[in-house]
Amino acid sequence: MKRAAMRAMVVREPGGPEALQPADLPVPQPGPGEARLRVAYAGMNPVDAMLRRARLEWMPVRYPFTPGIEHTGVVDAVGEGVDAALVGARVLSRVSFGGYAEFSLAPAAALVRLPDGMGLAVGAAYRGCSSTAWYALHGAARVTAGDRVLVHSAAGAVGAMAMQIARDAGAKVCGLAGGPVKVAFARGLLADPAGEVLDYLQPDWPAQARAFAGPGGFDIILDGNGGAVAAANHGLIGVLGRIVHLGATAGAPAASAPTPQLIAGSYSIGGMTLRAVEAKMGAAADPIILREVLAGRWRVPVSEVVPLAEVAALHARLEARQVMGRALIEVGGEVGGR
Numbered sequence: 001m002k003r004a005a006m007r008a009m010v011v012r013e014p015g016g017p018e019a020l021q022p023a024d025l026p027v028p029q030p031g032p033g034e035a036r037l038r039v040a041y042a043g044m045n046p047v048d049a050m051l052r053r054a055r056l057e058w059m060p061v062r063y064p065f066t067p068g069i070e071h072t073g074v075v076d077a078v079g080e081g082v083d084a085a086l087v088g089a090r091v092l093s094r095v096s097f098g099g100y101a102e103f104s105l106a107p108a109a110a111l112v113r114l115p116d117g118m119g120l121a122v123g124a125a126y127r128g129c130s131s132t133a134w135y136a137l138h139g140a141a142r143v144t145a146g147d148r149v150l151v152h153s154a155a156g157a158v159g160a161m162a163m164q165i166a167r168d169a170g171a172k173v174c175g176l177a178g179g180p181v182k183v184a185f186a187r188g189l190l191a192d193p194a195g196e197v198l199d200y201l202q203p204d205w206p207a208q209a210r211a212f213a214g215p216g217g218f219d220i221i222l223d224g225n226g227g228a229v230a231a232a233n234h235g236l237i238g239v240l241g242r243i244v245h246l247g248a249t250a251g252a253p254a255a256s257a258p259t260p261q262l263i264a265g266s267y268s269i270g271g272m273t274l275r276a277v278e279a280k281m282g283a284a285a286d287p288i289i290l291r292e293v294l295a296g297r298w299r300v301p302v303s304e305v306v307p308l309a310e311v312a313a314l315h316a317r318l319e320a321r322q323v324m325g326r327a328l329i330e331v332g333g334e335v336g337g338r
């Protein structure tokens with residue numbers, strides 16, 4: 001039966017988690033080059049929460065706004081110029097918002113088909129975090145076997161994937177997470193007796209990290225966290241080391257390093273966005289990530305699944321730092337498709 005209206009959770013004005021409000025919206029119609037998805041799951045991405053608060057100056061959105069940048073579903077209609085054979089395909093949408101609704105629109109060319117053997121739930125979580133971690137390590141930081149790698153926010157989705165990818169590149173990995181529950185979660189995902197995850201809420205964590213890395217310090221520090229903790233990076237990085245900033249969930253990094261300090265320490269500080277590095281390097285990571293995830297060697301850190309109606313409470317828990325890995329929002333759930 002053709003639907004005229006759909007359930008959605010929308011942000012009418014920027015604000016806290018309570019700004020996410022239920023709404024009945026018209027089912028969108030795909031325009032030229034677009035496909036419409038019957039949404040299955042959306043991954044709760046930090047960018048959704050940041051845009052709810054209008055915190056990303058470089059990514060302005062118009063309100064009302066339906067979050068959900070990374071979501072899966074089954075294509076149920078296509079617009080002009082799109083091959084009708086796409087209808088029925090199980091896909092990941094990763095560049096258009098709108099996953100917090102029963103139907104979403106996306107440019108058909110930007111959809112990623114899910115392989116056989118990957119469910120729509122894992123499909124909504126695996127790619128953003130894995131690709132960011134892969135390009136950060138193999139692109140921005142140029143990881144090699146034997147490197148000592150420090151990963152901030154190790155219990156977060158990007159951090160959890162980064163630890164596993166660095167481990168399998170032959171690196172010696174140390175993660176950082178806030179509190180014993182997150183430390184245990186991250187250790188389980190790292191699954192490496194040669195690695196370690198430290199609780200950065202313990203004041204002596206920099207000394208423990210230094211002992212782990214040895215006198216040469218860390219070769220790579222991946223920092224998607226920023227905030228006050230980032231100040232310690234400069235005392236932990238080794239000669240020719242690379243500090244790569246991916247984001248600043250805890251706020252702007254408390255301290256940077258003046259050029260004379262960089263010269264004296266012989267290390268570099270950089271940053272990256274997935275979009276820019278992937279555009280330069282091509283989709284090199286995709287087949288590797290799919291191979292490792294489908295083989296179970298890289299475990300996608302899906303931690304919980306909540307119904308769409310409870311997404312405001314989930315955002316509140318994210319901001320209270322009570323969410324680990326990638327939480328999923330169930331919209332239509334596992335639906336048929338090919």
Ligand SMILES: NC(=O)c1ccc[n+]([C@@H]2O[C@H](COP(=O)([O-])OP(=O)(O)OC[C@H]3O[C@@H](n4cnc5c(N)ncnc54)[C@H](OP(=O)(O)O)[C@@H]3O)[C@@H](O)[C@H]2O)c1
Pocket residue numbers: 045046047128129132153154155156157158159176177178179182224225245246247248249250251272273274275318319320321323324325326
């Ligand atoms: N550059 C890119 O292309 C790109 C792509 C994807 C993501 N990112 C960035 O990478 C970072 C990690 O992403 P993610 O998807 O892994 O995030 P996530 O799963 O939500 O993890 C974020 C972690 O940040 C820590 N945190 C610190 N301050 C927080 C706060 N005020 N609210 C909530 N959590 C806080 C928490 O760990 P603790 O409690 O242990 O500190 C949490 O586990 C983010 O900054 C994100 O924007 C960048």
